[in-house]
Amino acid sequence: MEERIIKTSCGQCPPGICGMLVHVKDGKMVRVEGDPDCPTTRGSLCPRGLAAVELVYHPDRLKYPMKRTGQRGEGKWQRISWDEAIDYIAENLAKVRKKYGPLAVAVACGTGRPEPTLAMRRFLNVGGTPNRIGYPHNCLTPRRIGCIITYGEKFILPDINNTSCIVLWGTNITHTGLGRGGADYARAFKRGVKTICVDPYQTPLASKADIWLQVRPHTDAAIALAWMNVIIAEKLYDKEFVEKWTHGFDQLAQHVKEFTPEWAEPIAWVPADKIRQAARMFATTKPCSICIGVAVQFGMNTTHTLHAIFSLPALVGSIDIPGGQVFSSIPRDILGMFGSEWTSEVPVKWEESVGAKYPLLILGGNPSASHMGWRAVLHGDPYPIRAVLVNACNPLLGHENAKGFVREALMSLDFISVMDQFMTPTAELADIVLPATTPFERDEIHVPSFSSYSPYIPAASPKVIEPLWECRNDVDFFADVCRKLGFDYGASTNRELLDKILLNARGFNFEGFTEKGWERVPDRWKKYETGHLRTDGKPGFNTPSGKVELYSDYLKSLGMEPLPVHKEPLESPYGDPELNKEYPLVLTTGIRSRVFFHSQYRQFRTFREIHPEPIVRLNPETAATHGIKDGDWVYIESPRGRCKQKAMLTLGIDPRVVLAEHDWWFPEKPAPEYGVWESNINMLTSEEPPYDPGIGSTPVRSLLCKVYKVEGGA
Amino acid sequence: MTQLALVVDDELCFDCKACEVACKQENDVPTGVRWIMVIPVGPKKVGDNLIARFVPTPCLHCAKPPCAEACPVDAIKKRGDGIVIIDEGLCIGCGDCIPACPFSVIGIDPQKNVAQKCTLCLHRIEEGLLPACVQACPSQAIYFGDINEIASRLRYERTQRRK
Secondary structure, three states, X not given: OOOEEEEEEOOOOOOOOOEEEEEEEOOEEEEEEEOOOOOOOOOOOOHHHHOHHHHHOOOOEOOOXXXXXXXXXXXXXXXXXXXHHHHHHHHHHHHHHHHHOHHHEEEEEOOOOHHHHHHHHHHHHHHOOOOEEEOOOOOHHHHHHHXXXXXXXXXXXXXXXXXXXXXXXXXXXXXXXXXXXXXXXXXHHHOOOEEEEXXXXXXXXXXXXXXXXOOOOOOHHHHHHHHHHHHHHOOOOOXXXXXXXXXXXXXXXXXXXXXXXXXXXXXXXXXXXXXXHHHHHHHHOOOEEXXXXXXXXXXXXXXXXXXXXXXXXXXXXXXXXXXXXXXXXXXXXXXXXXXXXXXXOOOOOHHHOOOOOOHHHHHHOOOOEHHHHHHHHHHXXXXXXXXXXXXXXXXXXXXXXXXXXXXXXXXXXXXXXXXXXXXXXXXXXXXXXXXXXXXXXXXXXXXXXXXXXXXXXXXXXXXXXXXXXXOEOHHHHHHHHHHHHOOOOOOOOHHHHHHHHHXXXXXXXXXXXXXXXXXXXXXXXXXXXXXXXXXXXXXXXXOOOOOEEOOOHHHHHOOOOOOOOOOOOOOOOOOOHHHHHHOOEEEEEOOOOOOXXXXXXXXXXXXXXXXXXXXXXXXXXXXXXXXXXXXXXXXXXXXXXEEEEEEEEOOOEOOOEEEEOOOOOOOOOOOOOOOOOOOOHHHOOOOOOOOOOOOOOOOOOOEEEEEEEOOOOO | OOOEEEEEOHHHOOOOOHHHHHHHHXXXXXXXXXXXXXXXXXXXXXXXXXXXXXXXXXXXXXXXXXXXXXXXXXXXXXXXXXXXXXXOOOOOOOOOHHHHOOOOOOEEEOOOOEEEOOOOOHHHHOOOOOOHHHHHOOOOOEEEEEHHHHHHXXXXXXXXXXX
């Protein structure tokens, strides 16, 4: 049979559009390449996309539904049919619902790929529970929240393609998200864009930046406050914009008077001159913009950090102009086809969520932070959760205090099902394990990036091959469970759902959508002048004051400071000098791998050749103090536990800071644990309060630790 | 004289490894053999700055290939277009070419017991396509073509960037 080329979009990581041409022969994917017509990636692909064939045909993929036969976690499984699996799940969910009520059923979801997210949201809504246990407190949601507080919109994104100065704040986009600004930035760099990078580690990105601010983990608010001080004191702000479109400038000006670069230097460990130089470059290079990464959000001061950083582009008037910080140009009715209408036909009662205490989290659209969810499981606080459907999630790797807390919670559950592409340490604790399709075996809608501005509307990502073995997609799975439980899911298959959503929003079905290809909407600039932001159609922003809220009455009403402040992380050299004596180093975690995506893809031979083992980055000075040589296995220990990773000595990290990798497990090691307790950095993190008071964020990237050599090697 | 090759603008490389994975997938390169590899240089302290570079390193298709000179059975030849090719049919897997290569870009396929290295994706360029690593690179840091033409283009682009 002829080799056919099918146009699709990758979909192996969350939002962003990475056009892909898949070569298919005899119903089999033979190779993939980037789609040169794709407006964002223009023919390039990242390692994850390039390894698509390795993913789809990997021999270790889950192929059939399985049911636990031994004790939980013992690793004994029996193949069953999908019908049996659905019956068993529905029966167990019904039991839990009858005994504890609908709130006792929850879903755990990882990085929110478009399809599982959509699928489970409707399932939760019709099932009468808002609880989707995940990472909203540290991942994308805080950025949305910061943006809503400041601008009244969910997103204001850097227009990287047209900007003259970009601040990459806690993000390594050329490694993490090709379709989310990475490819845009690589092109911008090539044309000579001015770059400021704020990162504790000299990533390749930071090594090329014009200015690199080597910040102490989670002191970003101090840097942002010092920038404001410089911008206001040196009158570098946009007087006209500030007067006309911002709220609380005078209070802010008064407030930041004391936060000079000299004030910030001992807090953030960045020389005052460098902070000043960066602030000037940002304020005087027009247009400028900021790309914010997750790293700034992990901590107890997330709300203020984001409020501070988001205020910066408004001070210099770089708002909604080409190359500035830009609101989406996509009309709201088209954005509606993400499926939010379908999921919200049945309203959610957020006030019943385990995270209801965190009003900002509700504002961000998902209040069930991991620590809140597992606390409900383990301690019945604020009420019991007894059954969890885990879809595309590996909490035993990804969630705080994985061994002492998450594992205990999972073990104590009445019922767990896990749907995934591979067997994982988490799946080994389930009662039912279900095989999931890869994105190449299902139709999807891919939404544009949430990290960089794109005028391209969501794109179709049609399946290129039929599902392998007995793998199924998440929508079909949740639809079946709902049918069995007597809930109205509103669609019986994934394709029916996509057609329904598209017909409703655009007037054509998925096939028609696929034919459309890349569709660009016209850029619309300065929407605050034209009335395109506010629901009432008047000029201004969607905030209570109608302006950019440098001073937030809303935060004040919640009992928080209305102007951004820096707060010292509690577990830090200055926050806990006593503990610092025993744990002398600052631990930051979660540097992104070039090839893996969180806990995914450790099975790929190509990837393990490039990145075989977990790496902890140490300054040579620190290593010498502890008798550690490059390539030694070392223990990293916090007051909560220890794990071992391989030392890489580099001048790119401060001698007082240690940078460890996250989500390491070893599929090649014996089941059922797969070495999950060897190098898992979440054995060192804490689920305990205090959290960020508004968002519930946890300080997993700014802790204290000590390091020492593993005697006798690994 | 024509000399086809890959020329890398290391200023543009972010060490994302797309070239390595693209090469592996395209050419089905076995584990342990790397036809292209990003070599990190640094970070080194120069004055007050930390300097780091990342250099994707494929076979450079040398003008006078030392690997060919080292090969006892003449399995390595330089073609008219400058591409240095290992003839797997002639190769006896002795490995003499490996230490001869100044850039360590030759490896032995343990299954077939033959020496392997970058072919410039000969099967692709013969069809008018770009080598897999060139196409995959998000920074367009790898250039394919006649080195004399690329060199002038690269020089021009670098000065533009530094303006």
